[in-house]
């Protein structure tokens with residue numbers, strides 16, 4: 001029995017991996033196949049769908065819009081949220097419970113409800129819905145930014161470092177820039193990448209708020225599903241590759257951080 | 262003429278007073294120690310001096326200027342934290358140079374000063390190491406170098422050695438004292454280790470529950486503890502009630518409530534003008550070159566210490582007579 005254990009372990013892990021990978025593999029093959037209807041294996045392989053996808057200016061534009069939205073919201077939160085979280089953790093830790101309550105709220109609200117609420121509140125206000133979406137994204141990634149930033153601040157004992165820097169004659173701004181920021185950067189970077197990849201795949205808000213007027217990759221994919229399964233598969237594969245690259249960067253940064261700490 | 266004065270400083274946290282109307286003053290170049298048990302308010306007082314915490318009431322003066330409302334960054338104070346608080350993203354040199362850079366000193370001068378400081382604290386060869394690559398003692402010395410390179414008016418040290426083992430600690434105590442005297446920096450050390458306080462200070466303030474229990478030179482404090490608290494906190498004083506002393510010595514002249522007796526004041530040789538304790542040796546403990554034992558005289562137990570000598574062996578259970586100079590029985594208030 002004992003001898004069979006490793007084998008048994010490999011078998012289960014293999015089965016789980018197979019279960020997870022088969023749909024992906026199917027999608028991958030489908031995106032490369034000429035026709036795949038009546039046969040077990042596709043009838044022929046082709047780059048045609050990728051060619052068509054990347055020569056479609058609508059796709060490239062949609063990609064650009066998605067990037068603008070997710071990168072924009074992430075950068076915005078880097079600029080505003082990180083200093084804000086820093087101030088709260090270091091100078092007003094009593095306020096942390098309000099942030100935590102806010103975080104629970106962001107989880108508690110289903111996307112559909114948020115979307116309807118936002119449309120009601122802003123559709124007649126004259127504010128472009130794209131801005132509203134970025135705003136909603138900004139709030140939506142608060143949990144990830146908060147966790148990452150706060151944990152980094154705790155790890156480096158930011159309060160003592162700030163005090164040490166101030167006693168050495170640094171203003172709070174200089175101390176934050178020269179001492180705190182370089183030390184929390186890896187953690188903040190991981191949070192940002194995570195936030196970005198979550199936003200990049202978000203569908204509900206983006207579809208309901210700005211779907212028609214500001215077509216993003218998500219919406220583009222949704223439309224293509226009804227036109228060509230091959231192209232939709234190609235989009236999914238591109239998306240998957242992008243997210244894999246991001247994830248591996250996150251893993252790398254996290255690892256190198258562990259080594260240095 | 263005092264260089265630093267702390268006048269009527271009080272501080273409370275959430276309605277709980279932790280410093281009660283304190284008055285202290287330090288001379289220029291003096292090495293002062295704030296000594297007291299955990300939680301007595303030493304760190305709080307130090308942080309008020311540094312400008313990291315503001316007092317409810319009172320005035321801090323440094324070099325004749327009222328700095329009570331001056332920000333920490335403008336007080337020209339050096340501080341070494343218990344946790345070192347070295348900047349992890351900077352090398353040893355960069356850490357030491359930080360304060361000088363903030364003062365916008367030309368980089369050539371910074372280089373020279375940093376090099377001199379690195380040599381002074383014995384870190385040559387480690388200039389480009391990061392804090393995480395250093396031992397505790399080395400990190401401690403970087404923290405010290407970083408805080409004195411700017412030639413602060415006052416150097417504050419909050420239990421800088423408490424995380425280190427005994428050997429390194431003793432060495433660093435000596436180094437600290439030497440460097441302090443060489444640069445003649447007014448220094449305030451916080452510790453709860455009375456041996457450390459005795460070893461390095463010119464003057465000791467003993468704090469208890471946010472009040473000053475006693476102040477004086479190490480010698481004064483050690484030989485003339487003023488209260489039961491100080492006697493118990495400093496060394497291994499025997500603290501006995503007058504009635505107990507009367508029983509132990511069979512003499513009636515102890516009218517005070519409490520008395521303190523240093524364990525090494527007992528002598529096996531007869532002395533003029535002394536009290537006599539006759540009794541039995543209970544427990545013997547060897548402490549390196551010192552023999553410490555419990556001695557019971559008429560049922561009253563005291564602790565006595567002798568330099569360890571083979572010709573004066575102390576045996577458990579042996580009968581013995583001890584003599585104690587009358588001046589070594591210190592009445593406590």
Ligand SMILES: Nc1ncnc2c1ncn2[C@@H]1O[C@H](COP(=O)(O)OP(=O)(O)OP(=O)(O)O)[C@@H](O)[C@H]1O
Pocket residue numbers: 274275279297298299300301302303304305306453
């Ligand atoms: N920021 C704070 N908020 C609330 N109470 C505090 C704060 N800082 C200190 N105290 C309280 O003030 C008292 C004195 O603390 P302090 O840190 O000055 O003691 P200490 O003498 O330095 O002790 P130790 O030797 O353990 O470091 C303690 O009872 C502590 O609980």
Ligand SMILES: [Mg+2]
Pocket residue numbers: 303304305419
């Ligand atoms: Mg303390």
